[in-house]
Amino acid sequence: MSRAGKIARRTFLTGSIATAGGVAFGVYMYRRPSANPLAAGLHEGEAALTPYVLIRPDGVTLITPRADLGQGAAHVQALLIAEELDIELDQVGLDPGPPSAAYYNTALSREALPFASTNESRLAETARTLMDAPIKFLGIQITGGSTTVPDGWQKLRVAGAVARETLKAAASLETGLPVSDLRTRGGAVLLPDGTRLPYTGLAARAAEIDPVTDVTLRDPSAWRLIGKPTMRSDITAKSTGQQLYGIDVTLPGMLFAALRTNPRQGGEMLGYDASRAETMRGVHKIVPVTGGVGVLADNSWRAMRAVEAIRIDWGPAPYRPHQGEHWRALENSFTDKRRDSRLRNDGDVDATLASTTPLEAEYRAPYLAHAPLEPMNATLQIKDGKVDIWTGTQIPRFVQKNVASVVGVKPAQVHVHVTMSGGSFGHRLEDMMVRRAAELAMQADGRPIKLTLSREEDMAHDYPRQIAMARGRGTVSGGHVQAFDLGIAMPSIMRSQMRRLGMPMMGADLQIVAGAWDQPFAIPDYRVSGYRAPDLAPISSWRSVGASTNGFFHESFLDELIHAAGADPLEERLRLCNHAPSRKVLETVGEMSDWGAPLPEGRARGIAFCLSFGTPCAEVVEVTVTESGIRIDKVHVAAEVGRVIDPVNFENQVQGGVIWGLGHAILAETTYDDAMAEQRNFDSFRFMRMYQCPEIIVRGLENDSRVRGIGEPPVPPAAPALANAIFAATGIRLRQMPFVRDMDFV
Amino acid sequence: MKLTVDGTEHELDIETDMPLLWVLRDELGLTGVKYGCGIAECGACMVHIDGQAVHSCQTLVGDVWGEVTTIHGLAAPGTLHAVQAAWVKHQVAQCGYCQSGQIMQAAALLAQTPDPTDQEIDDAMSMNLCRCGTYPRIRAAVRTAARTLQEGTQ
Numbered sequence: 097m098s099r100a101g102k103i104a105r106r107t108f109l110t111g112s113i114a115t116a117g118g119v120a121f122g123v124y125m126y127r128r129p130s131a132n133p134l135a136a137g138l139h140e141g142e143a144a145l146t147p148y149v150l151i152r153p154d155g156v157t158l159i160t161p162r163a164d165l166g167q168g169a170a171h172v173q174a175l176l177i178a179e180e181l182d183i184e185l186d187q188v189g190l191d192p193g194p195p196s197a198a199y200y201n202t203a204l205s206r207e208a209l210p211f212a213s214t215n216e217s218r219l220a221e222t223a224r225t226l227m228d229a230p231i232k233f234l235g236i237q238i239t240g241g242s243t244t245v246p247d248g249w250q251k252l253r254v255a256g257a258v259a260r261e262t263l264k265a266a267a268s269l270e271t272g273l274p275v276s277d278l279r280t281r282g283g284a285v286l287l288p289d290g291t292r293l294p295y296t297g298l299a300a301r302a303a304e305i306d307p308v309t310d311v312t313l314r315d316p317s318a319w320r321l322i323g324k325p326t327m328r329s330d331i332t333a334k335s336t337g338q339q340l341y342g343i344d345v346t347l348p349g350m351l352f353a354a355l356r357t358n359p360r361q362g363g364e365m366l367g368y369d370a371s372r373a374e375t376m377r378g379v380h381k382i383v384p385v386t387g388g389v390g391v392l393a394d395n396s397w398r399a400m401r402a403v404e405a406i407r408i409d410w411g412p413a414p415y416r417p418h419q420g421e422h423w424r425a426l427e428n429s430f431t432d433k434r435r436d437s438r439l440r441n442d443g444d445v446d447a448t449l450a451s452t453t454p455l456e457a458e459y460r461a462p463y464l465a466h467a468p469l470e471p472m473n474a475t476l477q478i479k480d481g482k483v484d485i486w487t488g489t490q491i492p493r494f495v496q497k498n499v500a501s502v503v504g505v506k507p508a509q510v511h512v513h514v515t516m517s518g519g520s521f522g523h524r525l526e527d528m529m530v531r532r533a534a535e536l537a538m539q540a541d542g543r544p545i546k547l548t549l550s551r552e553e554d555m556a557h558d559y560p561r562q563i564a565m566a567r568g569r570g571t572v573s574g575g576h577v578q579a580f581d582l583g584i585a586m587p588s589i590m591r592s593q594m595r596r597l598g599m600p601m602m603g604a605d606l607q608i609v610a611g612a613w614d615q616p617f618a619i620p621d622y623r624v625s626g627y628r629a630p631d632l633a634p635i636s637s638w639r640s641v642g643a644s645t646n647g648f649f650h651e652s653f654l655d656e657l658i659h660a661a662g663a664d665p666l667e668e669r670l671r672l673c674n675h676a677p678s679r680k681v682l683e684t685v686g687e688m689s690d691w692g693a694p695l696p697e698g699r700a701r702g703i704a705f706c707l708s709f710g711t712p713c714a715e716v717v718e719v720t721v722t723e724s725g726i727r728i729d730k731v732h733v734a735a736e737v738g739r740v741i742d743p744v745n746f747e748n749q750v751q752g753g754v755i756w757g758l759g760h761a762i763l764a765e766t767t768y769d770d771a772m773a774e775q776r777n778f779d780s781f782r783f784m785r786m787y788q789c790p791e792i793i794v795r796g797l798e799n800d801s802r803v804r805g806i807g808e809p810p811v812p813p814a815a816p817a818l819a820n821a822i823f824a825a826t827g828i829r830l831r832q833m834p835f836v837r838d839m840d841f842v
Numbered sequence: 843m844k845l846t847v848d849g850t851e852h853e854l855d856i857e858t859d860m861p862l863l864w865v866l867r868d869e870l871g872l873t874g875v876k877y878g879c880g881i882a883e884c885g886a887c888m889v890h891i892d893g894q895a896v897h898s899c900q901t902l903v904g905d906v907w908g909e910v911t912t913i914h915g916l917a918a919p920g921t922l923h924a925v926q927a928a929w930v931k932h933q934v935a936q937c938g939y940c941q942s943g944q945i946m947q948a949a950a951l952l953a954q955t956p957d958p959t960d961q962e963i964d965d966a967m968s969m970n971l972c973r974c975g976t977y978p979r980i981r982a983a984v985r986t987a988a989r990t991l992q993e994g995t996q
Contacts, residue, residue: 166937166974327933334938335929336922337874337913341939344873352868377857396877397864469878469886469939469973518876518939519973551879744933748979752936755975778883778971785968789977 133196134159143303147198148177148255150191151263151299156181156283157189161199162248163239163490164192164330165468165520167807168745171328173248175741179321180256180314182280183295190329192514195237195492203243203805212614213710214675239490240525240637242709242805245741249803253313261308266301267293325744330516342488342515345475347544351380353536354399355529355547356406357388359556360413360771361634365389367409373402382406385535392540396548413771415633422632422768423460426565429585429629436588436628437604440613443621448579454569455660457653460832461645462765464561465773465781466638470518471554474530476537477544478503483510483534484544488517490524494597498527502534521756522637526559528596552776559593560766560773561638562586566612566649571621572661577668579621582653584609584646587629593636611643611708611812612650616675624650633768639756640708640811647706647812648761648819648833655704655820656829665703665820666691677736677800678705678712684734684795689716698722699729702821704813710802711809712736715754717790717817721825725840728758728790728818733810738803740796750794750810757814759784762835788842845906847872848915858904863887865903866912874913874942878971885970888943889913895950895969913942916949924994925949928987936974944970948984952991958984 134144142152150157158181160173170190178185193199211220260280267285268275270293277288284292316322333339358365368389370382378398383390389406393399416422474487476499483503489495492512500507517524533547549557564586571579588605595601608626638644658668666686673679682705685691689701698721705714713735720727731754740746763782767774775781796806819830822839830838843854847870854869861880866872866889875898878886882897889898892908917923922930925948935941944967951958951966958966963984972980 166935166939168936327930328935330938331930331933331935334935334941335926335945336917337872337942339938340873343877346871346873395860395864395868397860397868467973468937469876469884469971470937471877517937519937521973548877551881748933748936748976751978752975755977756973759975777881778879779881783971783973784975784977785971786977786980787964787968789975789981792978 133194133198138303141300143299146255146258146307147193147196148252149181149259151295151302153296153299155189156183156187156295157191159193160190161193161196161237162244163488163514163517163524165239165488165490165517165524167749168328168742169239169244171326171330172245172741172745173252174329175321175326176248176252177256179319180253181260183283185321185326185329187283195496195512197237199237201236201238201243201247203241203247213707214614214616237491237493238525240522242711242808245805246710246803249739254311257311257313258307258309261311262302262305263295263298265305265308266298269305270298270301322739322741323743326742328745339516341470341518342475342486343470343473343518343548345486345515345546347475347477350475350544350546351392351540352394352396352399353390353392353533353545353547354396354403355385355388355390355532355536355549356403356408356553357385357532357557358410359773360410361557363387363413363771364411365408366411369407373405376402376405381539383536383539385532388532390532390536390547392536392545400550415631415771417771418769419767422563423565425632426563426585426629429627430567430583431627434585434627434629435625436608437606437613437626438623439609440622440624442619442623443579445579445581445621445623448571448621449569449581452571454571454579455657457568457656457831459566459568459649459652461564461648462767462833463563463633463635464638464760464764465555465558465766465775466521466523466560467555467558467781468517468519468521468523471549471551472523472529473546473548474533475544475546476533477542478534478537478540479542481505481509484513485510485530486513486515487530488515488520488524489527489530490520491527491597495527495530498531498598499534502531503538521639522641523558525593525637526596528557555776555781556773558766558773559634559636561644562589562635562642563632564645566646566653568649568653568656570653570657572657575661575663577619577654577657577661577672580619580654580657581623582612582650583625583627584612584649585627585629586645587632587635589635589637589641592631592634596634607642609646610641611646611706615650615707616678616712617669617672618674619672639753640808643706643708643808643812647704647708648815651704651706651813651816652819652831655702655816655823659823664692669703669705675712677797678707680797680799681705681712681714681734681736684797685714685716685732688734688793688795689718689732691716698825700821700825702817702819702824704817704820706809706812708809708812709805711804711806713809713813715810715813715817717814717821719818719821719825722842725842726822726825727842728788731790731792731814731817733792734795734797735806735809736797736800736804737806738800739798743796746796746806747794749806751792753806753808753810754792754814755784755789757811758818761815761818761833762841765834843903845903845910847910848912856903859902861899862889862901862903862906862910863898866898866910872912872914876939876942878940883971884940885943885947886940888946888970890946890950893950893953895947913946916945923949924990925952925983925987928983928990931986932979932983934976934979934983936976940970940972944972944980948980948987951984952988956992957988
């Protein structure tokens with residue numbers, strides 16, 4: 097954080113050092129790389145060879161602009177740079193860097209296009225490339241969509257290689273030896289006689305020359321780090337209490353803030369009485385903000401207690417107050433008028449459905465809070481026309497812009513220091529809390545303030561996962577699935593989210609059908625329609641976004657049809673699958689789980705598959721029926737990612753994704769009453785505990801040429817694989833999450 | 843009011859009904875102790891009082907009956923407790939926010955039950971919530987730590 101501070105506080109000068117870390121995508125007009133944000137204000141003897149590598153006489157810093165939310169993003173980004181830079185991970189410092197247009201994310205924009213990730217046609221490829229240009233132009237620095245690795249795979253290695261070759265060129269100038277005689281290892285250039293010239297000593301000379309941009313990436317056979325188990329750089333700090341998160345930021349003279357805003361999200365604060373709070377010990381100031389009231393005090397607990405003591409009159413919500421009305425809105429959305437997309441329409445679904453009595457089923461998935469364990473917080477200081485913000489965020493550029501607008505300064509005067517995050521799962525794609533913290537800081541007379549939301553306040557304003565419904569109709573013929581017609585209704589996640597960020601939302605919202613329309617199956621009559629429900633409670637991206645609900649709908653209904661056909665759930669999926677890497681994933685999980693081998697009485701397996709964020713992932717869940725309910729014994733997972741960057745972190749991510757999927761499917765929901773979330777802490781918003789956690793066996797496949805992310809793809813198959821296993825074990829089909837409504841679990 | 847934390851005695855002028863959690867975090871700067879829920883559901887705030895694992899968010903500072911140990915004082919400075927070493931070896935942490943509490947819970951479990959069964963590990967560790975889903979690694983790390991501690995005492 098302190099290092100980030102040094103970088104970010106430098107004034108913006110025109111950098112004389114060209115950016116070379118980016119891979120040029122897009123049309124010519126936008127092809128010029130963004131200015132290197134590190135070039136501004138470098139001191140004598142320092143070099144920022146690309147936006148990702150900063151070399152000073154006292155050390156090498158790798159810039160890891162994708163936020164680390166616990167998924168190991170910082171480590172993975174550093175690893176990719178270090179692989180080509182020829183430096184060891186314990187020789188470098190890591191820094192999230194300042195928010196900058198140079199850190200654009202092109203992989204994210206690609207997912208917004210109406211081409212399935214398995215579609216490699218020329219049209220799809222052209223559209224993906226064109227989409228990159230505006231995203232780069234806008235400089236959208238977003239962490240999300242399992243894109244950190246796909247986005248960085250090429251450009252971070254190139255950044256490392258450019259820095260390495262430039263350092264070699266500098267060493268060549270310094271020594272008079274030809275570059276071809278120089279080698280690099282362990283953070284130094286090696287001369288033929290064995291002399292080591294550390295990179296740190298070459299920085300001054302390297303800064304004087306043009307970066308060497310004509311670089312060749314190493315052959316995989318030469319990799320030292322990629323694909324091998326490495327020690328994540330944050331592990332020791334996170335095992336000793338030393339890791340600092342946003343909530344731990346402490347500044348001299350800092351005031352501690354608590355906040356209550358209208359739990360009817362977006363509603364007004366009509367008035368308040370703080371007479372009791374004003375007299376409480378440690379209270380410095382009562383501060384009204386947009387939609388609520390905050391307290392500045394000398395301690396977090398005193399601030400929270402005082403804010404609770406304020407009597408506040410809340411206005412109504414801008415959405416329907418009761419949960420039943422939200423479900424009714426979805427039920428009424430399966431109409432032509434509300435149809436948002438029909439990107440899958442193979443064969444003649446209507447004719448086939450009309451020819452026989454179709455099997456019909458309806459599914460539901462509730463709102464779900466993100467609820468990362470670290471409650472939302474932000475520390476701000478506004479002084480001398482300058483704003484400093486310390487917070488864990490996935491959208492630093494939006495935070496910068498939006499806080500600038502609240503405070504009334506230029507974005508350049510707002511310095512965002514991105515801290516380590518105690519989880520996110522999409523929660524930190526929102527910045528309303530930071531904007532409220534800015535309002536508090538504006539009234540703190542230049543003193544820093546740290547706003548910590550109480551768990552209850554955080555969960556009352558979580559912008560949860562979408563509520564969603566699906567209706568399936570299908571037929572079987574000759575022991576096979578013949579027709580599959582799935583309609584999905586949900587409010588638009590993207591519209592809700594983009595509106596809060598002040599961004600336009602155009603065209604269909606592909607998240608309404610993500611994880612359903614784009615599945616690699618050749619069902620003869622196959623249709624997936626998206627229906628955009630009216631806006632209900634505000635919603636946001638939740639780990640795996642649309643696919644978190646749609647994977648459940650698609651794979652449950654497919655399983656129902658397969659059982660109706662009397663076919664084997666794995667065999668029939670393999671027969672229908674028309675994408676080689678996905679077939680391999682299904683075959684692998686079948687092999688891992690010994691699919692088809694007999695199980696003892698009361699025990700059964702279920703399988704599900706989902707291709708999301710470009711990653712095909714299949715899971716087999718094994719359950720046992722016990723006297724006290726269903727016990728989840730084991731989960732086998734296979735996923736195709738092109739390259740497993742670090743097998744340890746990969747396994748941890750997959751296991752976490754499965755637990756995320758299962759834990760919420762069984763236990764959790766967010767419901768509204770009087771427009772307020774009813775579950776505001778972990779007593780009512782329940783999640784898997786260790787005693788319920790199955791053994792999870794993971795295999796990563798590397799058959800595809802494209803490199804994919806793994807943060808989200810293990811989530812969508814988990815719930816349907818469990819529901820399908822429970823059906824196999826009990827004959828009971830669970831069509832509504834959370835399953836605990838209809839079934840006991842151990 | 844006197845309070846002994848990680849071997850250091852502090853003289854504090856604070857309300858007796860302030861939860862120990864906030865005394866540790868805001869008054870003493872021991873930020874390794876985490877706030878997660880405030881209602882003893884998540885376990886991120888766990889510390890030891892006389893060796894027993896307690897939720898510091900639901901323990902009023904006036905009720906503290908003994909010496910407090912936090913994640914910062916679990917091992918001697920510059921060293922790792924066997925539980926911490928196992929956490930590093932298995933690379934348990936993802937976001938890491940719950941891990942101070944998980945480690946304190948595991949250390950208390952192993953101090954009282956040096957050779958826990960899988961069931962005993964699950965029962966004790968189910969007091970602590972991990973949203974990232976590191977449970978399989980926590981299980982493995984507790985078993986490793988138990989072995990290390992037993993070898994050390996033989």
